[in-house]
Amino acid sequence: MKNQLNAMLLTAALSGLIGGTTVAHAATTSASKTTVKAAKAGLQYVNGDKPAKHSCKGKNDCKGQGGCKSSDNGCKAKNSCKGKGGCATDGSKMPKAV
Amino acid sequence: MSTISLEQIQREMAAAVMTPLTPDDNMRKEAPDGRSMERVAASFIAPNSRLTSFERLEIYNRQYWYRVLGALAEDFPALRTVIGSRAFDAMSVGYLKAHPSRSFTLRNLGGQLASWLTTNQHFAARRADLAVDVARIEWAFVEAFDGAEHEPLTLEQIATLDGGSYLALQPHLQLVELTYPVDDLVLNLHKQEKRQATEAGVKHDEDDHAPAKLPPIRRKPTYLAAHRVDYSVYYLRLNRGEFHTLRAIRAGRPLGEAIEAGVTTARVPAARRPQLVRQWFTAWAELGWICAPDLDRLVRST
Incomplete structure (x- = not known):
């Protein structure tokens, strides 16, 4: 009895996978792809027009790779060394690349 | 002056830079191991005509903390609203002492916050369980964004x-x-934060906000x-x-x-x-x- 029920559940899962994959595949060739998928995706966490705090947010060139925050202006307006010359070693210039 | 290896300098510098600031945002006079920070700084940083070794090291100490605290606040805006900015800042320092930046990217900084908060609930007072949930959602957003x-x-x-x-x-x-x-609360707080940021133009991080009033x-x-x-x-x-x-x-x-x-x-x-x-x-x-x-x-x- 249990085996029979498990077989039914497995069949249901596989037919669901086939049905969903077919729908998803059909949507990729349709102009309304984004709308259909997004409608089933749930609630959008932030609006798409959220200002990019991280340099790559909203551009997604870092998609799947992580590492959004390494190059933005995180220290903007926080430069406590500004005007004091304490950042470079003894005020010397950066060595030039040969 | 005795010579020290590059690795030793790097370790000294990292330890000094990652030492929490005083409540007035200055570098502590004493290193975590009890040595005078003035002596630590002088061991690998020369003074210049305007700044002492201590003052030069202090710049980096401040920059580290401003940067990591800013990054954490940016990733957990709803948590900050729920527990209040003062508690959030104290929590952030406590968390970052336990889990300092170890990655090349600040993206990973808040990865342990929700689990750390479950055992450090005093930072969130009566809203501890709620705060852990909010932190979980906000971290999930970070992971979902660029996974x-x-x-x-x-x-x-x-x-x-x-x-x-x-x-x-x-x-x-x-x-x-x-x-x-x-989930809906977090969504609403994010929308609210975005609206305020848009209306204000510039966000004032120094504002001392009490925990927000929340619906039951x-x-x-x-x-x-x-x-x-x-x-x-x-x-x-x-x-x-x-x-x-x-x-x-x-x-x-x-x-x-x-x-x-x-x-x-x-x-x-x-x-x-x-x-x-x-x-x-x-x-x-x-x-x-x-x-x-x-x-x-x-x-x-x-």
Whole structure:
């Protein structure tokens, strides 16, 4: 009895996978792809027009790779060394690349 | 002056820079190991005509903390609102002392915050459990935003599956189990924060906000999926059985076992279960959540 029920559940899962994959595949060739998928995706966490705090947010060139925050202006307006010359070693210039 | 190796300098510098600031945002006079910070600084930084060794090191000490505290506040704006900015700042320092930046990217900085907060609840006072849930959701958003995306299962691959098959989930799909239904609250707080930032033009981080007034929220086990569709992050409520099936798939259990793990918690009559399972898998396949397992990982784990 249990085996029979498990077989039914497995069949249901596989037919669901086939049905969903077919729908998803059909949507990729349709102009309304984004709308259909997004409608089933749930609630959008932030609006798409959220200002990019991280340099790559909203551009997604870092998609799947992580590492959004390494190059933005995180220290903007926080430069406590500004005007004091304490950042470079003894005020010397950066060595030039040969 | 004795010579020290580059590695020693780097270790001294990192330890000094990562030492928490005083309440007035100055560098501490004493290093964590009890040495005078003035002596520590002088051991590897020369003074210049305007600044002492201590003052020069202090610049980097401040920059480190301003930067990491700013990054954490940016990733957890709802948590900051829920517990108040003063408590959030104290919590951030406590967390960063336990989990300092170890990665080349600040993106990973808040990865342990939710679990750390479960054992350091005093920072969130009476809202501790709520705060942990909010932190979980906000971290799930970070993961869903830039997690990897794999090819979903193809029809050809589905045709080969049986109850003993292993599947995988999209890496960007995050499964979140909550004590409170705080998903809508977090969404509203994010919208509110965005509106305020837009209206104010510039956000004043120094404002000392008390914990926000919140509508009454009752405990209720809540299951969420945070995921990405076309470069936008969404969250979707899941029912209990759905959540446990997905979690079992992610844990590497075979398909048959994963289904059983879910349906037995779904609290529906046995006769309705096949229909329910079909609906789940249809929806997941439409969203592209189900992938082939990473064969390398499977081989490594066996």
